[in-house]
Amino acid sequence: MKLTNHSISTEPRLTSLSHGGGCGCKIAPAVLSEILKGVPQLPFPKELLVGIETSDDAAVYQINESQAIVATTDFFMPIVDDPFDFGKIAATNAISDIYAMGGTPLFALALVGMPIKVLSNATIARILEGGAEACRGAGIPIAGGHTIDSVEPIYGLVAIGIIDPKQVKSNAAAKPGDALILGKPLGVGILSAALKKDLLSPEGYQEMIFNTTKLNSAGPDLAKLAGVHALTDVTGFGLAGHTLELARGSQCTALVNWSKVPLLSQVKELAEQDIITGASERNWHSYGNDVSLPKDFTKAQHALLTDPQTSGGLLVSCDQDAVQDVLEIFKRHGFPDARVIGQMSEKQEKPLVLSN
DSSP: OOOBOOOGGGSOOGGGGOSSOGGGGSOOHHHHHHHHTTSOOOOOOTTEEEOTTTTOSSEEEEEETTEEEEEEEEEEOOSSSOHHHHHHHHHHHHHHHHHHTTOEEEEEEEEEEEOTTTSBHHHHHHHHHHHHHHHHHHTOOEEEEEEEEOSSOEEEEEEEEEEOGGGOOOSSOOOTTOEEEEOSOBOHHHHHHHHHTTOOOHHHHHHHHHHHTSOOTTHHHHHTOTTEEEEEEOOTTHHHHHHHHHHHHHTEEEEEEGGGSOBOTTHHHHHHTTOOOHHHHHHHHHHGGGEEOOTTOOHHHHHHHHOOOSSOOEEEEEOGGGHHHHHHHHHHTTOTTOEEEEEEEEOOSSSEEEEO
16 A cells, blocks of 8 residues: 655644544444344354453453453544654553453554545655554553555554453453542543644643553453452543443443543533534434433533543442552552442443532
8 A cells, every 4th residue: 555755744633534532433332232233143152251242342352261362342433632642642542452351452443534635755755653662661562553545634543451360351350349440531532623723732732642552561460460350441431331331241330420530630610611522422312311410510511421431431430448558559550530439239220420
């Protein structure tokens, strides 16, 4: 495939080439469910420890008594205009699903779709360099991949990891009484919407890049704690969507105290100015009937609850006795904003209940 060589300075902004950026371009949960329900499934072998049943973060396939393969894929259109940052964010996001199962990454394959008549060799190369930098941070090689000429820029990874089967942490094993802990602050989708409208400050951009390129490397250490029952990461369906997946899969109800949820520094004010993504509304239409909100819940809070997170934080369900150990692991891996945001309860009428 021959790539063009025109100057980067004459190229359009990366975000102008995509109809939705980052995990905000995921198909809405309700639409995805409708698509998948008619797709026939082969019987799952017993070695497949985690499949598609609970919309978990990755597949887990046991190969012997002490080893299982963790496999996942993730890709999307640009969430930022800097090609290196875009590549690094996309790769970090893909690797996160290995960490969210408690696994250790082994290697990755690159997924690359680029409009070769619009973007230069240099720009495409910078996207791939950003992805390689994220993989370097995770200690893994990009061992291959596939490229196509596409209308919109698309980049991501197939990520492969390994885990002891006894330490697999799915999103379907939370228990009533567990504490819920979130590893990263929310608001990436709102910051990306502000960026697209030229309303994001330089400080806000740097905060966004730091948050989205921070590897969720705490996952394997969290998986080793007996008191940690369930793990997932918060991405395109927002905090509400991924908490709902955890609650439904575990046959529990999640009780979230909104005042405890960590937020990126500028997002509350931006949300109050109605700077939000279209994906936020699509998310709510998909699962809003399963969420109980307090009467004084504001429109801005609503937007943040459903805000699509790109490379978002780990969400942990653990014994109350394990809370300090979990927070210490997060701190050791460089997540100072990790917070207890609620707890799991016996199954109630709604699987997610918010309080202020």
